[in-house]
Amino acid sequence: MTTTSGVNTSSPVVSGTTPASSSSNSNSAAAANALANQQIAGNFQSFLQLLTTQLQNQNPLSPLDTNQFTQQLVEFAGVQQQINTNDSLASLVSLQQTAQSSQALQFVGKTAIVKGSTAEMTNSQATWELNIPSASTVNVSIANSSGQTVYSSNFAASAGNNQVFNWNGLGTDGTQYPAGNYTLTATAKDASGNTVGVSTSVAGVVNSVDLTQSPPLLSIGGQTFTVNQVESIVN
Numbered sequence: 001m002t003t004t005s006g007v008n009t010s011s012p013v014v015s016g017t018t019p020a021s022s023s024s025n026s027n028s029a030a031a032a033n034a035l036a037n038q039q040i041a042g043n044f045q046s047f048l049q050l051l052t053t054q055l056q057n058q059n060p061l062s063p064l065d066t067n068q069f070t071q072q073l074v075e076f077a078g079v080q081q082q083i084n085t086n087d088s089l090a091s092l093v094s095l096q097q098t099a100q101s102s103q104a105l106q107f108v109g110k111t112a113i114v115k116g117s118t119a120e121m122t123n124s125q126a127t128w129e130l131n132i133p134s135a136s137t138v139n140v141s142i143a144n145s146s147g148q149t150v151y152s153s154n155f156a157a158s159a160g161n162n163q164v165f166n167w168n169g170l171g172t173d174g175t176q177y178p179a180g181n182y183t184l185t186a187t188a189k190d191a192s193g194n195t196v197g198v199s200t201s202v203a204g205v206v207n208s209v210d211l212t213q214s215p216p217l218l219s220i221g222g223q224t225f226t227v228n229q230v231e232s233i234v235n
Contacts, residue, residue, distance in 0.1 A: 104216035104227055107206040111234040112220060113162075118183040119202040120221030124169040124176065128184050129201040131161045136188040136196045142167060143183050150177055157188070162201070181222065201231055 119126045132138065135158050142151040150171040157163065165184070169177045186198040204220035217224040 104209045104211070104218060107218055107227070107230070107233065108209055109206065111203055111205050112218070112225075113201050113203050113231045113234065114220060114225050114229050115199070115231060116202050116223075116225075116229075117185065117200045118181050118223065120179075120181050120204060120223075121167070121169055121177070122179050124179075126167045126169065126182055127203055128165045128167075129162045129203070130157070130165050130186055131199045131201070132157050132159055132163060132188060132196065133198075134159045134190050134196055136190040138186055138188040138198060140165065141185045143185070144177065145181050150175070150182070203234060 113129065117128075119128055130138070135156075137154060138157045139154050140152065141149055143149050151167065152172055167182070167184075169179075171177055184200055186200060188196040188198050190196050202221070206218050206220055208219045210217040210219065210224065215226050215228075217226060218230070
């Protein structure tokens with residue numbers, strides 16, 4: 001029996017994570033903004049041509065109504081302001097993306113704790129962190145990448161967050177399983193038999209950052225995560 005941070009296990013366990021879905025590329029956002037500005041600018045030029053033509057061809061004996069002319073000038077200025085606003089927003093988005101990229105690059109080489117249930121086992125070692133809201137009996141089940149359950153165990157646990165659960169790769173039948181990704185599922189019942197929610201997190205080294213995505217994606221144990229999925233940095 002292995003006891004770690006209040007969690008008793010007959011063999012070590014790994015925590016898993018949920019891959020982050022890829023966000024839309026920043027180039028796509030820039031292209032969309034450019035297209036919008038192009039369309040607005042086209043309407044702007046058309047409006048200007050119509051206004052100029054109207055002024056050139058107005059009847060001298062019945063000139064353009066002052067109120068209408070003023071309203072058209074206001075619309076004219078409004079279109080120009082919209083173009084300027086779009087350009088300013090594009091600059092702000094670009095600055096935000098640059099800040100996100102700089103933040104993400106700082107994580108490379110560090111061990112991060114991220115929400116999830118799938119962890120990578122290397123050197124017969126995989127680790128999860130369990131968040132248990134109240135003292136309970138916890139059931140842990142670990143499945144390989146094919147969905148086959150390779151390990152399961154029940155143990156008593158006290159309440160607490162970030163309780164480390166290590167798995168040494170040994171199956172319930174004693175089989176030593178190879179390196180790879182394994183998914184942990186935890187369920188629990190308290191002393192009254194009520195179901196208790198148990199969430200999991202997984203630790204892993206940030207190997208690289210994909211800056212072509214917005215927001216940038218961190219690569220951890222062969223999976224990708226956004227910065228906002230990081231719960232903490234261990235070192």
